[in-house]
Amino acid sequence: MSDKILFIVKSEKTPSSRIRALDLLPGLRSAGLECEIEYLPKSFWSRRSLFRKCREFDVVVFQKRLLSYFEFRELRGNSKKLVFDFDDAVYLRNAAPSLDPADYASSTRSRRFARMVAGADLVVAANRVLADAAGSFASNTPVEIIPSSVPLAGYEPKGDYALSEPPVVGWVGTSVTLRYLEFLTPALAELRSRRRFVLRVVSDSEFAADGVDVENVPWSLESESREIRGFDIGIMPLSRDPFSEGKSSYKLLQYMACGVPSVASPVGMNVDVADEGRSADLADSSAEFASAIEGLLDDMDSRVSLGEKGRRKVEREFDRSVVAAKLADVLKKRRF
Numbered sequence: 001m002s003d004k005i006l007f008i009v010k011s012e013k014t015p016s017s018r019i020r021a022l023d024l025l026p027g028l029r030s031a032g033l034e035c036e037i038e039y040l041p042k043s044f045w046s047r048r049s050l051f052r053k054c055r056e057f058d059v060v061v062f063q064k065r066l067l068s069y070f071e072f073r074e075l076r077g078n079s080k081k082l083v084f085d086f087d088d089a090v091y092l093r094n095a096a097p098s099l100d101p102a103d104y105a106s107s108t109r110s111r112r113f114a115r116m117v118a119g120a121d122l123v124v125a126a127n128r129v130l131a132d133a134a135g136s137f138a139s140n141t142p143v144e145i146i147p148s149s150v151p152l153a154g155y156e157p158k159g160d161y162a163l164s165e166p167p168v169v170g171w172v173g174t175s176v177t178l179r180y181l182e183f184l185t186p187a188l189a190e191l192r193s194r195r196r197f198v199l200r201v202v203s204d205s206e207f208a209a210d211g212v213d214v215e216n217v218p219w220s221l222e223s224e225s226r227e228i229r230g231f232d233i234g235i236m237p238l239s240r241d242p243f244s245e246g247k248s249s250y251k252l253l254q255y256m257a258c259g260v261p262s263v264a265s266p267v268g269m270n271v272d273v274a275d276e277g278r279s280a281d282l283a284d285s286s287a288e289f290a291s292a293i294e295g296l297l298d299d300m301d302s303r304v305s306l307g308e309k310g311r312r313k314v315e316r317e318f319d320r321s322v323v324a325a326k327l328a329d330v331l332k333k334r335r336f
Contacts, residue, residue: 005331006057008050009064011039016064016087019148019250020126020254027324033331037046040065048070054078059331061085061124066112076119083331084116085149087126089246091133097179097239104242110137117141124330127247127269133246144330147269149323150257150314155225157259157311160301166213167197169293170231170260171313172224172251175205180237180244185209191294202227229258232303233296237266237289242293249273252280253318256310261303263292279313280306 009017014276189211
């Protein structure tokens with residue numbers, strides 16, 4: 001008889017719900033787990049009804065949301081085994097890129113996060129920064145690090161590393177994270193004064209930068225990997241702040257899955273994914289970003305090397321099948 005697992009996530013349109021639950025279902029089911037998905041209702045009474053359904057399952061995986069005391073009591077009381085999964089610094093207010101630590105503090109978030117991790121039987125965190133945070137709030141709750149994944153079958157690697165005309169420096173993300181691109185604007189403008197390239201932004205909102213040729217492309221799930229494969233160089237800038245340090249490097253993983261040579265800020269999980277610069281270049285300032293981009297524009301061998309090593313890194317550690325198998329192993333053993 002297979003284990004019955006219930007995933008409770010925000011919505012089918014939420015990236016973390018899709019990447020860390022919906023997309024993993026085929027792999028989990030192939031591993032012998034009987035999985036169901038439920039979307040967390042907005043009303044308290046609908047949530048109570050859903051939480052009572054938890055009694056029917058061996059394990060409940062509750063994703064990312066921070067519940068009130070009464071809601072958590074209902075969830076915990078009806079779950080035989082409760083797993084809390086998260087892939088962002090949900091214990092903080094998202095004030096990036098503020099340099100003032102006080103801007104990230106939230107007593108409500110901290111209290112609710114502490115309740116979730118202390119009351120869970122297991123915490124599943126997307127990276128070591130988040131895992132350490134969970135441990136600091138509840139040292140007795142076991143923590144597993146299971147990264148977000150990309151489907152290599154849907155991310156064909158680049159077949160040609162010759163530069164486009166003009167060369168394309170690319171970024172993909174939501175309107176919320178466009179602010180990270182703003183850090184690079186002066187350095188990119190200075191580079192553009194010497195080198196011809198276009199900054200291609202794939203997003204749900206348009207971006208403009210003085211002195212930079214920007215090409216805005218509307219984001220869609222269907223075209224995302226194709227657009228990334230058209231980048232000559234992918235970039236993932238982040239600010240050095242507590243919230244950004246918890247990021248799960250998904251942009252960088254997408255670039256690397258497509259074999260796109262990439263430049264990323266050495267913040268949080270990016271350091272591990274870049275593998276000390278072997279799988280992606282690391283740049284700690286806007287000037288270093290511009291220098292790294294120029295170096296890759298000038299050196300085809302470097303583009304090929306980073307692109308191929310990045311792809312192999314994803315194959316080994318971040319492919320959807322690899323991550324699904326790791327999560328299935330954790331859930332089936334239930335040693336928590």
